[in-house]
Amino acid sequence: MKKITIGLLMLCSTLVFSQEDALVFFADKENVADALANPLTILTQDALDRKQLHGTPIDERDVPVTPSYVSEIKDQPGITVYAKSKWMNSVYVRGSQANIENLVNLSFVEEIEFLNDNLNFSPPISGTRDKFEIENNSQRVVYDYGLAANQVEMISADYLHEQDFTGAGIVVAVLDSGFPNVTSIPGFSDMINEGRLLGTYDFVLKQETLDNTSSHGTRVLSDMAAIDEGQLVGTAPGASYYLYRTEDTNSENPVEEAYWVEALERADSLGVYVTNTSLGYQDFDDASYDHDYSDLDGQTTIAARGANHAFDKGMLLVTSAGNDGNGFGFVATPADAPGVLTVGAVDGSENYASFSSYGPTSDGRIKPDVMAQGENAAVIGQFGDVFFNNGTSFASPIMAGAVASLWQARPQTTNAELMQIVREASSMFENPSNTMGYGIPNFEEALMMLQQLDTDEFLLENEFGVYPNPVQEYLTVSFPRNITSAELTLMNVLGERVLKTKVSNTNNRVEVSKLTSGVYIAAITSEGKTNSFKIIKK
Template structure:
């Protein structure tokens, strides 16, 4: 008996060093996020999808399940028991000894470890370890530093305060080169949040889009939207996602660059991007036989402009720098800024005054205004490939400053069509009622644009809902009692209207069985207002 008691006491003493702890293991990523969000029925019930639609709540990465491969691998780790999982936090609750749990930090898919016993966390995790959602919440109260003026000028800071920072918006940047974006500290936050989506070099036909090709222009352009340096620099859409495409060969000027641009725009469309930003423009070439004339800037002549117009028709919001020819004999905007279907951005200085280099509108643009609006491009703050904050002139920077601001705006009004977003931006601008060829409609107030969009009187259509979604044959539409009829228009991904009919309380459905499988936009219009949503047509 005495021997047994001694053995039991020894077991308890040894066991004390192997006591079980609980901890949350935060994971670095999720599988097939984009595909899951595009096909929400694969991750959510129909009721959940409808509820989100009814409340204008975006389906996002938090709705995507945790990577089951990671869970299976955690179950195989020494001494670890998987207790629970959370897709909202992208985390796994585990139980094990302190030593065995700390060993999980060596797994390449583990982002951070948070012990339930807070006394263990000082030694076990980096004090700056935060999951993606904590980072987003922390960065609402930005200290803008050098970018204060260029962000506040268009009132994008108020969007950021309201937690609209471009999250969920994907932007394709077409430019001349993006050296060091994959290693610079200014883009570390972008990489940590998995918002740098890589890209392609269409000039050299390589996936290495970060190599130095003799030009750092794209890196500077991207910085105005996406860079973040604590207390020193904040871009206008720090939480948007970005594809980078090199289409400009800075060593020469040849129309083939227009073709590269169109190729990249097609790639962007296939990837489902929401916006294209380009700070490129074409007027003349090394071979003068290829030169355009100012009269050609009418939205109908150049290859790149026609390509940009097609991109807009496909539902992409295209933001283009107006050009830097205001002080030359050329004067007017270049291609593709001359397209009536894109948003062309001129430049002002820190005081909001026109700067002489900014390209202007002209008589060539018949029936439409160029530039559309302006932002700071005079001595704008950018970050070069050496992580240095510098000042540069150019509509090359007013364009992306505005593009990022619009991405943050669009996050706030996700149901708006690209053409509607463009209208909201123009209508919020400082000289909307008296546009001119220097500032266009003026300096936008993007927070005012958000307020105007949200304050539209949607009383006749705000309570409708449609189901099922996805749908194979009959899409049912529930109308509010105060509406006698609604006009229903359906558009495909090319922006083409494929259906149009009136519905009433006695016939409140449309037959979509003849539509091909894919994503469509349904637009419901009452006598005074309209609203658009996306739906998925599945196979019959």
């Protein structure tokens, strides 16, 4: 049975012809088996290489939406298609409520989800909030050498650069509101001249050029990609970049979330590792589309759903928490998604910036995840000038660039492993808060943790191991590759043997519950090789 999710059912005939927005979900896709059997028809080789490196599955979600379905939707009376999503197998449409409801009669339409649920309708008090209000309040001054030093050194991204990890070989997609003059600003000349600007696309106007758009994205990009000697160097000056416009600054409508998901899908198909999103969505021009707090559970909004698909596909999404700390308060979407590394803002002294949106999400998770400098952050503007801006919009790219540089050190690391390392390397990991999340990361510490993964993997492959330690009842022996049996001996501190037994890779548990509490030496011998461990018996 087909399901229709309709957020607003009105009896007033005068509203029947008003314009509504909705997601239209399709029942299936064509040629799925052929596409999966020949993945180069739907993904680039770079995308296949990244997915193979990380063990990311290629599945039906990677297959494009059936073009004939999209065409037939476009041909329906009064319907305009604005975006499509292969991950969700859907299109984003606008039309009258009646015309949208009629789409369910098409054989390939499975579900319709209106964006206007009107469950907690409350008209805006003073119009739609300008999400870039804080960022656009700029303090223009003349800067000396090391302008960006504080924001880079605060998270020890400079240590990564000293180790020659600048993001080289890592592809980053920046999803924003526009990137005017990027190809002519001197601070981006290294990226341009070295061919590391891989492509651009405007998902709002459906064109390659990004001219005559908001300068917000240019400033955001500078905190990652710029090299302006003596003025500002970003946190991933060696990475390669795709620039995508998904934000329409002329209006605020949930279609922008659909554009954003489209951009993620393109990024994934091109082999992107890291994305930066300095955008967030909570209130709209039409207040009936607003996301209330209960929607911000990381699973409900279009953006959150798309983010979780992107994370599942192997990308690491870095996203600003938002600038609503003194207003709505909580992080907007997609910052609420569990598949996103959400970044809040601190000032130059590492104190919480009051405008930074906070958590928890409505389902109780810690957000933001981490913090970076977003108050008086150095940026390059659309005319090449360097100045200070405020906003989590700049904390996010500072973090995203550091993540890209870190990933260069060990590209086989999965996105989930890398995200967790960044959290664990943060100043408040043991005691997170709703305003600061897990705190400010130290990327020198994160690099050491990342490199330890190689050591751990080597030991697992080539050495014996024992766990848990301390032990109470059973001691388990882990075997290196190609060894199937060994002898385990336990000695007490007096050098007396208290236990000797055979173990194998299929029978590797040894009961020690009857031993007295204390310290023991475990010796595991096989093929003339012995590994010794100090064991604590509880």
